[in-house]
Amino acid sequence: MIWSAFLHIYQPPWQKKEMTKKIAKQSYWRIVHILEKRPQAKITLNINGTLTEQLATNGEMPLLRALGALAKRGQIEFVGSAKYHAILPLIPRKEAARQIELNNLTNKKYFGQWYKPKGFFPPEMCWDNTLAPVLKKFGFEWVVLDEIAVNPGLKKTNNITTSCYDGASGLHFFFRSRFASDLFTTAIVKSADHFLSLIGKRRTGDILITAFDGENLGHHSPQMDNRFEEIIEHPSINMLTHSELFRVCSDHKRVSPGASSWSSRPQDIKRGIPYPLWQYPGNTLQKIQWDISNTALRFVRQKKNEKYGTAQTLLDQALSSDQYWWASAMPWWGVEELLRGTALYLRAVEAIPLSSSTAASKKVHRQFVRLETLARLWHSSGKAGKIKKAFLRHESLERFFGGEKVK
Incomplete structure (x- = not known):
């Protein structure tokens, strides 16, 4: 073979x-x-x-x-x-x-x-x-x-x-x-x-x-x-x-x-959800993350001058899949991980001189605070755990991550 x-x-x-x-x-x-x-x-x-x-x-x-x-x-x-x-x-x-x-x-x-x-x-x-x-x-x-x-x-x-x-x-x-x-x-x-x-x-x-x-x-x-x-x-x-x-x-x-x-x-x-771990209908955390992403993209990419290179690189990094994945709870869940990744959008905006007074910067900061508050609530209330448990109930294979059983 x-x-x-x-x-x-x-x-x-x-x-x-x-x-x-x-x-x-x-x-x-x-x-x-x-x-x-x-x-x-x-x-x-x-x-x-x-x-x-x-x-x-x-x-x-x-x-x-x-x-x-x-x-x-x-x-x-x-x-x-x-x-x-x-x-x-x-x-x-x-x-x-x-x-x-x-x-x-x-x-x-x-x-x-x-x-x-x-x-x-x-x-x-x-x-x-x-x-x-x-x-x-x-x-x-x-x-x-x-x-x-x-x-x-x-x-x-x-x-x-x-x-x-x-x-x-x-x-x-x-x-x-x-x-x-x-x-x-x-x-x-x-x-x-x-x-x-x-x-x-x-x-x-x-x-x-x-x-x-x-x-x-x-x-x-x-x-x-x-x-x-x-x-x-x-x-x-x-x-x-x-x-x-x-x-x-x-x-x-x-x-x-x-x-x-x-x-x-x-x-x-069948339900028209091709990328469920990164953009799932009804997942408020991911919706906030994508709102932050879209706002940061529009704001930072307007600045094409070379002196904004740091902001551009931070934005490139912020587009990584991980923060959305860790916000899915299907079954992957991590408050610090989803915040650490999404915070790169915040840093990208902040790397633009005099950005703090702009509407885009204020919106990104406001949304990030909302994201952090809601993510910690999902964790402390057990909501994330319930989503994770429901997802794993239908998994046919027992998987491992970092050497430990996913449960």
Whole structure:
């Protein structure tokens, strides 16, 4: 069986140095060492530019050099993305293009000629078809998405494929197997043979595409780094990068992927909620966050002079997905995390000289106070806990985060 494994590694721009270094030791270096010992092993890798910079400034240049060396050996295929992990369908197209350009510039700086992405990873696999022309302008050839984009009910899910997929936009698409990918977020896989038995019957020419956070290997999910290593070594496995799959696809199918993410559930898609963890109807916290975002965007982007560079960078960072994710309570919840991320909008506005007297600044400050008050109320009253509990009640797999069971 052909296995094309996609790994996504990222830390938010406000991540603490100690945590980034801890995850680098537990996961990123572990991935490097697994590949270095096995020349036949290959992965397709997204590393967002903000993490690349964090590793460089936190004493992890040897790690970046090791990733570059593996790319030189053909064991890693880098892809493009958004530097600060913004949810691209939810921000203006100019901002999406800016995030992609910043990501390319950063990774090209550190990986040089070995960063030559053909593929693209939209953060959280959040997709809508209006992104296609943006990606084509950058020269991307393919996009990796979750299978729900073409199988909205997740019915008759087949973990194995023999096809490549083409879109009317001229882009090609790869769709990950959600079930097989999500196994790497759990602790249920006991061996390589057990993993292969879980994904079902397969033939020599069949293709399995998985995609998941690289932090699941060593940091989040107990022992899954060891399981990953064992699966690579299984005699029935032949690993290819995503771009290499084009030469083994037995046929091509035309598709038009629907708006979705790798966290969307069938009931979300049916209700027209493609990005539930970042913009859920009735979630007042997220509504306030997006109001702050829109106000800050309009205000800061008017200031194009170079002396406002600090404000522009803070705004770029503020667009990261994390604060909305931590405000979802489905099941991810963290008051300090959602405030820390949203506060970057506040800092971006404050970085504009004489901004404090403007209507935009006053509105952002007023909304931030409201956000903090409401978030702490959700926490103390148990409202967030109830939303989280209700969400987990319908989860079929027991997941891990930071080495602990999500509950």
